[in-house]
Amino acid sequence: MRIAHFSDIHVLDLTGVRPWAFANKRAVGGLNLLLSRAREYSQQVLARLVDDVNQQRPDHILVSGDISNLSLRAEFVRAREILDRLSLPPSEVTLVPGNHDCYTRSAKRRDDFSDVFAPYLRGDFVAGDRVEWPFLRIRGDLALVAINTAHPSLPLLAVGTVGERQRQAVARLLADERVADRFRLVMLHHPPHVANAHWHNRLTDSDKFVEMLSEAGAELLIHGHLHRTLRHQIESRHGQIPVVGVNSGSWLSPKDATRRARYNIYQIEGRQLVRIEQRSYHPDADAFIAD
Ligand SMILES: [Fe+2]
Ligand SMILES: [Fe+2]
Numbered sequence: 209m210r211i212a213h214f215s216d217i218h219v220l221d222l223t224g225v226r227p228w229a230f231a232n233k234r235a236v237g238g239l240n241l242l243l244s245r246a247r248e249y250s251q252q253v254l255a256r257l258v259d260d261v262n263q264q265r266p267d268h269i270l271v272s273g274d275i276s277n278l279s280l281r282a283e284f285v286r287a288r289e290i291l292d293r294l295s296l297p298p299s300e301v302t303l304v305p306g307n308h309d310c311y312t313r314s315a316k317r318r319d320d321f322s323d324v325f326a327p328y329l330r331g332d333f334v335a336g337d338r339v340e341w342p343f344l345r346i347r348g349d350l351a352l353v354a355i356n357t358a359h360p361s362l363p364l365l366a367v368g369t370v371g372e373r374q375r376q377a378v379a380r381l382l383a384d385e386r387v388a389d390r391f392r393l394v395m396l397h398h399p400p401h402v403a404n405a406h407w408h409n410r411l412t413d414s415d416k417f418v419e420m421l422s423e424a425g426a427e428l429l430i431h432g433h434l435h436r437t438l439r440h441q442i443e444s445r446h447g448q449i450p451v452v453g454v455n456s457g458s459w460l461s462p463k464d465a466t467r468r469a470r471y472n473i474y475q476i477e478g479r480q481l482v483r484i485e486q487r488s489y490h491p492d493a494d495a496f497i498a499d
Contacts, residue, residue: 209350211393212266214257214457214471215432216274218249218308219290221282246277253469253489254290254458260487260496262295264473268347269296272432272454273306273358273397275325279315284324291328298327302345302354306397306433307366307409310358329354342378344387349478351390353381353426357398357411366409366433368398370417382424391479392426399431399453401440409433418442421449428452428474428481435459435467437486450481460491471496 261269271291276283294301309321322329322339331343331354341356355378357368370378382392398411400418405411421429425446431453438453455461455470469489475482486499 209268209348209391209476210264210266211268211270211350211474211476212261212264212471213270213272213430213452213454213474214261215272215397215454216306216435216456217254217257217271217287217290217458218245218274218277218456219251219254219283219287219458220246220249220277221280221286223282225280225282248460248462249277249456249458250460250469251458252494253460256489256495257457257469257471258290258293261471262293264487266296266473267300268350268352269294269301270352270393270395270430271301271303271328272395272430273304274308274432274456275303275306275321276309276311279309279311279321281318281320281324284309284320288324291325299330300347301328302352302395303328304354304395304397305356305358307358307361307368310360313360316360342374342381344381344384346386346390349391350476351387351392353378353387353392353394355394355396357396364408367412368396368410368433369412370396371413372416375413375417375420379420379424382421382426389479391428391476391481393474394421394426394429396429396431398433399438399451400429400442401438401451405434425449427479430454430472432456435461437466437470452484455488460489469496470499 345352425444435456440451442449461467473485487496
């Protein structure tokens with residue numbers, strides 16, 4: 209089974225934004241971004257990413273958050289148009305939100321993310337059209353647990369939280385008899401590894417989350433958020449859990465080629481992670497190429 213993983217595509221679309229929308233946190237985050245970063249997250253690179261993922265013919269696709277910049281509905285709608293070009297249907301493409309997808313309190317209240325991406329967020333065993341966190345998707349040998357760590361924070365902060373209710377639900381899912389014999393892949397936006405994040409962008413309850421994981425076990429944990437290629441592991445009662453972070457999928461990163469747009473493909477056989485392939489964007493070729 210081949211599973212593609214990309215992250216932090218940060219789609220920008222200011223259609224329909226009125227000036228008052230920038231009166232709150234967006235004034236700080238938005239202005240910084242518009243001035244310095246927005247042009248570096250390239251729509252063209254993202255189009256190439258979608259083409260390349262499709263050519264790789266994965267069995268499932270994972271997107272670990274920060275789909276947007278400012279949680280604007282126009283951004284979500286544009287991102288949805290892009291994700292809809294993936295060759296797999298939404299039932300085989302799974303998303304979690306990042307801090308940029310729940311940027312302000314009004315964005316959280318409206319929850320356009322759940323509304324626009326609903327088919328990508330539909331858990332097995334969830335009645336009707338409701339979006340529930342965490343959710344579980346079982347696909348062959350894969351049992352995928354998707355966690356929402358996104359919540360609004362003060363300007364210049366980018367923290368996330370699993371929360372007690374969600375943490376307990378994840379523990380139950382990882383031990384569920386439908387899940388326990390499968391390849392348990394856990395996805396969240398924020399890295400659980402304290403050492404990787406700074407105070408301003410950390411997972412606030414990483415200690416408790418890691419403690420839960422070390423009891424429950426999992427076969428792979430993936431995240432985004434830091435726009436870096438990261439490999440770590442969490443020691444668990446059941447063996448080591450690999451923890452993998454990926455670069456942004458659309459960032460040109462003009463100053464540092466190691467952080468340029470990249471995505472991963474996980475080759476899984478039964479309960480084994482056999483191989484991680486990295487594919488990176490090369491501006492000269494205008495294409496993603498295997499590292
Ligand atoms: Fe991001
Ligand atoms: Fe983030």
